[in-house]
Amino acid sequence: MSDQDTRYEAVRSRDARFDGEFFFAVETTGIYCRPSCPAVTPKRQNVRYYPTAAAAQSNGFRACRRCRPDAVPGSAEWNVRADVVGRAMRMIGDGVVDREGVGGLAVRLGYSARQVQRQLTAELGAGPVALARAQRAHTARVLLQTTDLPVTEIAFAAGFASVRQFNDTIRAVYELTPTGLRAAAPKRGGGRGTPSAGIPLRLAHRGPYQAAAVFDLLAHEALPGVEDVSGERGARTYRRTLRLPYASGIVAVEERDARKGGDSHRCGWLEARLHLTDLRDLTTAVQRLRGLFDLDADPYAVDERLSADPRLAPLVRARPGLRSPGVADPEEFAVRAAVGREEARRLVVAYGTPLSSPCGTLTHVFPAPEALAERVPLAAALADGTVRLDAGADRDDAERHLRAVDGVDAVAAAAIRTRALGDPDVAPPGEPVSDAWRPWRSYAVRHLRTERAAERAAEQAAEPARSHGEEPHLLTA
Structure with missing residues (x-):
């Protein structure tokens, strides 16, 4: 606007x-x-x-x-845009400035620090330091108001260089001391979190949200030892391990549709609980969860465009706010897309990092590309930087390099671009996709695939004696 x-x-x-x-x-x-x-x-x-x-x-x-x-949810614009500002915003959200400074951000973008500062300030009214500072303040508020962690611990976990900088920022942004901000926390059931109990989160989204369709997809794709989906449809919990910049983590996200009386989430958020080995990973973990569940999308813009097509209009009416899910770990998804489900299971057992203490069915963190470099060509390309799938990667460059890797075909490259790079406008090979659906072709494809999955489920329910056939592949589910 x-x-x-x-x-x-x-x-x-x-x-x-x-x-x-x-x-x-x-x-x-x-x-x-x-x-x-x-x-x-x-x-x-x-x-x-x-x-x-x-x-x-x-x-x-x-x-x-x-x-x-x-x-509030992030602007959907940053997921759509492929220019330097859009890429910068995605990287700042992933915590790059906190970990690598403005210089590291500029190197990843291929610009000088001065150029990045100028472009962000001109368009967004704030440079990378101010944008990262606002994000740190939000992370600190979440920790202050949802956990009983000491204030000093929170300061460094949120990415501040000193307690003084932390105190000054909290006063400037909220006009309260950290202690006062903690006391002002809104009342929530379940009390505050602890390192052992995890950090309770509300992951905000805008507009209607078809949680059931997202959880159906995650349930089809769940990789044993790394992910699981439990509970009955409408009230499921998705759990998975996370490989993060500083250490590992485990997250649980609730579907909760059954308690809201329908498939479309209208309460404005998903409930989650995050267990982190290192609290400095909080900002990155939250941002990746937002990408996995596509929480920063603008369903109003998507639905308006797709509803104009007679073929898609009934699908949009049936599932308003349908999302195009991303991934929790782009490199993990890329390897899984390249090798297939069964090989991915074997890789987890042979090369995955075991949890110090298994959590239910969760036993491993998916192996890093370096651990698979001698076995999987794509892992080698990810490990040496030939293929970049980080938050600020150029999508066209990434796809071009992906296609040059042995074992990555056009279908896998399209899936990786859609899911791992969060591109909202991908036309996969073999799908009858119209240019009229731009810039939301990924969402159109998700509508078509979700409808086909629903038709298969209805057929199976009508003929319970018939074999359910082969488990859907993660690229086609």
Whole structure:
């Protein structure tokens, strides 16, 4: 949105569709909010608009304590865009600036640090340091308000270089001390988390969310020892191990549709619990979970475009807000796509990293590319950097290099581009895809495949004696 009249109308009507797409600040109060903030509508002449929370913070505004604008879904724009700004935002979200600094971000983008600073500031109103600082503040708030960890521990876990920097940032962003911010935590069932009990999270999304379809796909793909899906359809739990920059982790995410009376999640979030060996991995883990469940998508824009096609319109009506899931680990998915399910199972047993203590059926972290380099050509290409699948990878370059690797065909490359690189506009070989569905062809394909899976399930239910046949492959499920 670029028209201020339209933006003010979104604020006036408290339209949650635009949460995360822009932020507004009120000059008379010094506070910035999400568009759906339930507070009194401000006078138009007092409102200022910002593309990011970091931009509002850089202009001296603090976060609203009522609507918590730092907890909104991310802008879907960063997943769609393949330019330097979109790639930079994906990498900042993955914690690259915290781990490698602005210099590391610039090297990954192929630009100088000055060029990156200039482009981000010009378009987003904040440079990489300010954007990373806003993200650290959000991570710190989550830890302060959901765990009983000591404040000093939280400061470094959130990515701050010192306790003083942490204290100054929390005061600037929230106008509270860390202790005061912890005391202001909204009441939630289950109490606060501990390192052993995990960190409770609410992973926000915008609009309707077809959780059942996402969990169906994850259940089909679940790799023994690394993932599992338990419970009855509509109230399932997806659990998996995570290989993260500093250490490993385990996450559990709830479906919960049955408790909401239907397939479409409208409560605005997925409940999750995250167990981390090293708390510095929190920001990265959350961002990767958001990608796995496609929580930053704009279902309104997707559904509007796809509904214009007579072939897709009934599918969109049946499943509004259907997502195109990503992955928790791009390199893991790529290897699995290249070698197939059975070989992936063998690789986990032979080369996976065993958990120090198995957690139910979860026993291993999927092996890193380096561990498989002598056995799997794609793993070797990932290990030596020939193929890059990190958050800021150039999608066209990645696909070109993937196709040059022995064992990666066009179908596997398309699946990796769709899922591991989060490209919303992929036309896989063999799928009857229309250019009219751009830039959401990945979502159109997901609608077609979900409908086919539902038809197969209905046929099997009608003929229970018939064999269920071969288990769906992860590339076609």
